[in-house]
Amino acid sequence: MPISGYFSSIFSYFLLLLLGLIIYVLNTVLIQPYLFWRKYKKYPNVITRESFSPILGDMKDHRDSMQNNKVHYSYMKNGAEKYNKHDLRAILDGIFPTIMVLSNKALEEFLSMQVTKIDKDDQHSGVSSFIPNSLGTMKSTKEVMRRRKNTLSWVSLNSASTYIPHMLRCLERVSKEMKTKQQVDLIHSMNVVTFDVFSDILFGDDVKELVSKLYPYENPDGSTEMIELREMLIRLTKCYIAQIFHPLSHMFKFLKNRGLVNPFKRDAKNAAEFKRAILEIVKNSKEKKAAHYMFSDPISSEIEKLDEVCGVMLAGSETTSHSLVSCLYFLNKHPSTLAKLRKELKDNGFRKGQSFFELCTMEKIQSMTYLTCCVKEAFRCDIVVPRSFAYAALEDIKICGVPISKGTKIRIDLSTCHFDKNKWLDEYEFIPERHDFESEYYKRAKQTGIKPDVYSRRTFSHGMRSCPGQSFAMLEMKVAIAYLVTHLDIQFDEEQLNNKDIGFGLGSHFIPLVTVKER
Numbered sequence: 001m002p003i004s005g006y007f008s009s010i011f012s013y014f015l016l017l018l019l020g021l022i023i024y025v026l027n028t029v030l031i032q033p034y035l036f037w038r039k040y041k042k043y044p045n046v047i048t049r050e051s052f053s054p055i056l057g058d059m060k061d062h063r064d065s066m067q068n069n070k071v072h073y074s075y076m077k078n079g080a081e082k083y084n085k086h087d088l089r090a091i092l093d094g095i096f097p098t099i100m101v102l103s104n105k106a107l108e109e110f111l112s113m114q115v116t117k118i119d120k121d122d123q124h125s126g127v128s129s130f131i132p133n134s135l136g137t138m139k140s141t142k143e144v145m146r147r148r149k150n151t152l153s154w155v156s157l158n159s160a161s162t163y164i165p166h167m168l169r170c171l172e173r174v175s176k177e178m179k180t181k182q183q184v185d186l187i188h189s190m191n192v193v194t195f196d197v198f199s200d201i202l203f204g205d206d207v208k209e210l211v212s213k214l215y216p217y218e219n220p221d222g223s224t225e226m227i228e229l230r231e232m233l234i235r236l237t238k239c240y241i242a243q244i245f246h247p248l249s250h251m252f253k254f255l256k257n258r259g260l261v262n263p264f265k266r267d268a269k270n271a272a273e274f275k276r277a278i279l280e281i282v283k284n285s286k287e288k289k290a291a292h293y294m295f296s297d298p299i300s301s302e303i304e305k306l307d308e309v310c311g312v313m314l315a316g317s318e319t320t321s322h323s324l325v326s327c328l329y330f331l332n333k334h335p336s337t338l339a340k341l342r343k344e345l346k347d348n349g350f351r352k353g354q355s356f357f358e359l360c361t362m363e364k365i366q367s368m369t370y371l372t373c374c375v376k377e378a379f380r381c382d383i384v385v386p387r388s389f390a391y392a393a394l395e396d397i398k399i400c401g402v403p404i405s406k407g408t409k410i411r412i413d414l415s416t417c418h419f420d421k422n423k424w425l426d427e428y429e430f431i432p433e434r435h436d437f438e439s440e441y442y443k444r445a446k447q448t449g450i451k452p453d454v455y456s457r458r459t460f461s462h463g464m465r466s467c468p469g470q471s472f473a474m475l476e477m478k479v480a481i482a483y484l485v486t487h488l489d490i491q492f493d494e495e496q497l498n499n500k501d502i503g504f505g506l507g508s509h510f511i512p513l514v515t516v517k518e519r
């Protein structure tokens with residue numbers, strides 16, 4: 001073959017390949033998302049965007065919220081009235097079609113199909129791709145449900161209560177440190193508490209040095225910084241949440257999944273370093289704590305065990321620290337509520353200092369109604385995990401008469417119903433009394449016929465894959481809030497206090513810089 005013919009056939013193959021690639025990209029990036037949007041637009045009980053938004057899809061709402069100095073999920077709260085009139089929301093997570101479960105009816109139908117027709121899905125999205133083999137992301141096989149039961153056994157209320165003295169010691173140490181600073185990043189401080197509590201549960205005290213050792217972390221500018229494990233977990237969580245908003249995650253998923261380019265490559269490298277450190281700690285720990293038992297499991301693989309420990313660390317510490325900040329924010333914003341809470345604590349004998357340690361038992365903490373109400377109301381008003389992990393339809397199904405094809409991603413909307421005016425009176429107000437059956441407010445709300453039901457509270461999701469750490473988290477929140485409001489005055493920045501669209505959930509860009517004084 002003459003040379004020119006050889007080159008022209010290579011060129012034709014190249015053109016064909018390029019054409020194939022263009023068609024593939026157009027189909028996945030534009031045509032399929034558009035068809036999905038158009039399909040669901042015609043159902044009266046499904047809400048979609050008014051107009052098709054290419055590439056960003058409904059992520060546009062997250063981005064617009066942040067650009068307007070609102071927390072990224074604030075549009076769920078502000079759009080609650082329109083969303084709550086529907087059973088489902090059909091969204092595009094970038095280019096990925098997803099069905100969000102909104103109404104109680106839709107949630108009931110979802111739960112009735114759980115595992116047989118709907119199960120967990122997608123180990124490659126957001127924080128799931130950091131811990132792809134952890135409990136939260138894996139399908140509900142017998143094996144995974146057995147692992148879940150084990151987790152439940154050591155975060156049950158009874159086991160949790162044994163950690164109260166340790167929680168208090170952490171709170172005392174962090175409070176002392178906060179008082180020495182002019183301004184404190186409250187998320188950071190609360191994270192020190194929750195991370196420390198979880199490292200004790202998982203590893204015990206004998207590896208304290210390893211936990212606080214410095215590990216290499218690659219920054220976006222390419223420099224390597226030596227940081228603590230806790231700081232690494234905070235940064236990794238933020239980075240993996242940021243991946244959700246990265247356009248390449250949507251257009252060329254394989255680049256992200258295989259960590260071929262930055263930031264995915266860098267995040268994968270840092271995640272590997274984090275896991276290596278956790279493995280070192282588990283192997284050095286002589287105390288037989290939760291991680292030891294996880295690693296003694298003969299059935300799971302080492303990768304699964306490692307992801308499980310990292311997953312619990314993340315699920316248990318990041319969520320609770322962010323929730324603590326939300327609760328402290330609302331208490332600062334509502335001085336009369338804070339005063340009422342302090343009175344309840346004082347009436348129950350809670351004073352500063354040693355007596356607090358002696359009095360703070362699980363029974364005592366659980367007996368304080370107003371404390372529980374404040375925590376529940378903070379959970380309602382600012383939801384740290386606004387939507388569940390990803391599930392998927394295992395076959396063609398229908399929810400509320402709406403067809404959903406096999407393989408479609410489904411998530412439970414955990415936030416919008418917290419602002420449903422048919423379930424909550426004064427839905428946008430922070431009113432802890434609404435959770436107290438004996439309060440005048442509760443009775444008044446009941447008389448109007450507006451009352452919550454079992455699915456109106458979705459902070460910990462529902463069903464057989466809901467959060468197993470719920471009781472533990474509630475107890476930790478109550479102990480921490482009781483301690484902090486008894487010992488400290490925490491003052492948020494005025495501008496943040498006046499921002500009605502602020503929030504401190506996972507992925508929030510707000511940094512709560514507070515001033516802290518001894519009470």
Ligand code: HEM
Pocket residue numbers: 135136137148151155311312315316317319320323384385387388389390412414459460461462464465466467468469470472473
């Ligand atoms: C305020 C604190 C917390 C909040 C708001 C929270 C919320 C959630 C939510 C919304 C889910 C997803 C459920 C779903 O996809 O349907 C979840 C799952 C999970 N959470 Fe929590 N959580 C908290 C604390 C904890 C703690 C303390 C632990 C400790 C072990 C924990 C362990 C887990 C695990 C292991 C899963 C995955 C469960 C499964 O897939 O079977 N969480 N959590």
